[in-house]
Amino acid sequence: MKKRLRIIAGVNPSEGGPIEGIRQQAPFHAAAGIEEHVVSLDPPDAPWVQNFPLTVFGLGEPLGSVPEWKRRLPWRRYGYRPALLPWLKAHVRDYDVVTVHGLWNYSTMAARLALVGSGVPYLAQTHGMLDPWFKHNFPVKAAGKQAFWLFNEGPLLNNAGFVLFTTEEEKILARESFGPYRVNERVIAYGTSDPGPFKPEHAEAFRAAAPKLKKPYLLFLSRVHPKKGCDLLIDAFADVCRDRDDLDLVMAGPASDEYLAELKAQAAQKGIGDRIHWPGLLRGDAKWGAFHQAEAFVMPSHQENFGIVVAEAMACSRPVLITNKVNIWREVTASGGGLAENDDLAGTARCLAAFLEMPPEARALMGARAREAFLRHFQVSQSAKDVNAACLDAIASRT
Structure with a gap:
């Protein structure tokens, strides 16, 4: 495995854990000789894109180029960016494996359209977005998500080489959310870098x-x-x-x-x-x-x-x-x-x-x-090893 692409909605650090995990794993993957790229819905000139430690292809419009009224349109809030799907169809075969991060936004729809049936090995990591807490507490939104599951998230996950979970608890809870659910489950270690002593x-x-x-x-x-x-x-x-x-x-x-x-x-x-x-x-x-x-x-x-x-x-x-x-x-x-x-x-x-x-x-x-x-x-080094092992097994299953 030489090259890996990660698909995610955004790389802004204020978005929390998923992007922080990618950032912290990056040095370990680089040391293993893996070239990683990220494609996102971010504006290409956003400072968090420019300063990210990996190459990021931000396929949104430049900062300030979209008026406020347009940003409030439902498909814009979902994350629709017209440049993403053509880019994926043109480039996913440049990579040995692809990892899709998160659910319920346009990056995952474009990923499904580009990856399912393409022959390109890919994995998906849901980052807790299949926890039944959302279903129980937001039943109206959950009904909408069930519809999305039938034509988008379900096919994306059910056809992935592996769907990655970070705990047994997360894996078991995910089975309760939406159906039909036929994913190839895999639990991986997850963690963070050791910050070292207090200074x-x-x-x-x-x-x-x-x-x-x-x-x-x-x-x-x-x-x-x-x-x-x-x-x-x-x-x-x-x-x-x-x-x-x-x-x-x-x-x-x-x-x-x-x-x-x-x-x-x-x-x-x-x-x-x-x-x-x-x-x-x-x-x-x-x-x-x-x-x-x-x-x-x-x-x-x-x-x-x-x-x-x-x-x-x-x-x-x-x-x-x-x-x-x-x-x-x-x-x-x-x-x-x-x-x-x-x-x-x-x-x-x-x-x-x-x-x-x-x-x-x-x-x-x-x-x-x-x-x-x-x-x-919870050290990130073990997480990086588990991610790479899962990717290699997904690649092997397609050959």
Whole structure:
């Protein structure tokens, strides 16, 4: 295997885990002699395209060239970009194997039209987008997705060499979503790079991002989105920490203006508005400073097929407080590196209270065990090996 193409909707780092996984695996694949390219729906002149560590073919229109009214059209919101399908049909045979990332957008429709029946070996990675949580919580959208499944996502996945999952839990849950479901399932390791030891520049960068923070803190770091249980965390923090003013909460990550305003209003109503800090998207030294100095990492998510930020927190020896809807919760709790509860207010409050009642030495031991579990389960080097093995087997099955 010499050349691999990855198809994904976008490479903007604010989109979360899937693109971060590609970015972190890139050096290991390069060291194995694999040339990787990415094709996306991004504007070709977007800074995140220009700065990505792999060659990216951004096939959207240049920044600022599409008026606001046009961007709101349904097919534009779905991701339709007319240049993608002709490009794929012209170029997929230049690669030994193709990996399709994500579902329910035009990049996957173009991938299906270009790949199914082409003879080109390909794999698909759903990144949790077949979790039945969406089906149960958004039944109207789920009905529409079932229609899409019949003519697009289903044929794409059912004809893939492998559909890749990052945990057994994700694989089993995916079977409950849409049908007919006849995919060739494969579980691969997934993880992140080891950030290494804490450095003074990490602390300086994080202080600059959150200048009003003076107390110990709990850290949420992810997309600020309803799926992540942000409202639960604010209410639980208010309930559990109301009488202890020695602890603040940092809510770090990108958010829509509307949802951010809603959460800030909720915090103010609960009387803790001045104890929550909103530094936005953290990268590099500022992100590692936030992780390393937190008392614990908290993410009461309603659905998470892996949770790359959970692994990052564990790499920094931080206890992780999550829900049993984060699909690595069994590994977390079995290792002693964190706690997991139900994804509701009572569960989130129990999780916070249980951790805060632990003596300092028990918290330190939990952090050390989190680090051990990261080294054992969640290093990106093993993920890169598993991805390559799956690609080689998909290629072999076509020859």
